[in-house]
Amino acid sequence: MLIFATIAGIVVILAVLLDAFETVVLPRRVRRKFRITVWFYRNTWIPWRKITSLIKSPGRRENFLGYFGPLSLLFLLALWACGLIFGFALLQYGAGEHVQLSNEPVTFGRVIYLSGSTFFTLGYGDIIPTSTFARALAVLEAGMGFGFLGTVIGYLPTIYSSFSRREIEISLLDARAGSPPTAAEFLVRFGQCPQLDEIFRDWERWSAELLESHISYPPLSFFRSQHNNQSWLGALTMMLDASALVAAGIEGIRDEQAKLTFAVARHAMVDLAQLVNAQYDPLAPGRLGVEQLNKLEQAIQEHGLRFRDAAKAEETLAHLLSLYEPYAVVMARNLFITLPPWIHAEKGKDNWEAGPWDRAIQARSLAGLGRKAERRQRADDHF
DSSP: OHHHHHHHHHHHHHHHHHHHIIIIIOOSOOOOSOOHHHHHHHHHHHHHHHHHTTOOOHHHHHHHHHHHHHHHHHHHHHHHHHHHHHHHHHHHHHHOOEEEGGGOOOOHHHHHHHHHHHHTTOOOOSEEEOSHHHHHHHHHHHHHHHHHHHHHHHHHHHHHHHHHHHHHHHHHHHHHHTTTTOHHHHHHHHTTOTTHHHHHHHHHHHHHHHHHHHHHSGGGGGOOOSSTTOOHHHHHHHHHHHHHHHHTTBTTOOOHHHHHHHHHHHHHHHHHHHHTTOOOOTTOOOSOOHHHHHHHHHHHHTTTOOBSSHHHHHHHHHHHHHHHHHHHHHHHHHHTOOOOOSSOSSOOOOGGGOOTTHHHHTHHHHHHHOHHHHHHHHHHOOO
16 A cells, blocks of 8 residues: 555656646647646636626627636646645655654655645644655655745746737737627738738747747637637637638739738747637538628728639639638637637727717716617717
């Protein structure tokens, strides 16, 4: 029994340390089938998502989802700490000798207490290791406790710094492509703008940074954006939509940078789909039907944009869609994220145009317009 406890303790400690190293330190995706972090997120995200589906209000539902990312990170760190404490308790129980004050018997439960107080360096001294090996284990565990604290202090600011960099471009997208962002709105606003290539170049870099940060720090995938109608997956999908449209061939717009942006963004989409365990669904509906495509063509034509060859453009667009849309749809389903449409059904306010005081500020003018205008004002509020 003691030998089994010793072996089990070694296995638990090594498994926790390896998982923490792969999650926090190793900057690449690990393909091993079983990992503590993967097991943890699969067994916490699925029930959290089921509870979320019971919430009817979209705003409350999104707020509830927003708690999962930060909470899961804290619980994951707590799980690692508990694993190390339990592993060292098994080692102490299997190979150590201890004396408790008042000469009471040292049970396994009290050894766990000793391990916890040693890990967090409390040092009460009511249970004392007496053998050389037990004392060495205590010193090693105390040092590991300091290392764990340093990991927490260093990991949280790093992951929030990556989150902040991700959200900056998403916030900038609000005035460039609407809320939520759509490819049609993006082309209407910037299709004939000389800065279009520069914007595509910025999003090429953003996509590469998104890929690097989410592979290095997988919990970032569960961190929601600040506004309910924004998300990292929605922004990535919209930019793929827009670059695919330009790559399909639009008169007066160069497509070289759009193709480069599409390549990097598609790479990010495919790799991140594997990160969140997305499975291909052949029955998943497409986002760009015939009606949507006709509305899209009409919208860009109204602003002086048209395909060079409509038939060829539709064929190219269908091919490009097949390269990324199946991944985006399944990822959105797994992460409970709503993908942006290709074109808005009706014109709405951007996030920057709305505010929580607008109703009070415009109360006098709204009073003259009646209840219909008041209802419209409420619908515009995204806070």
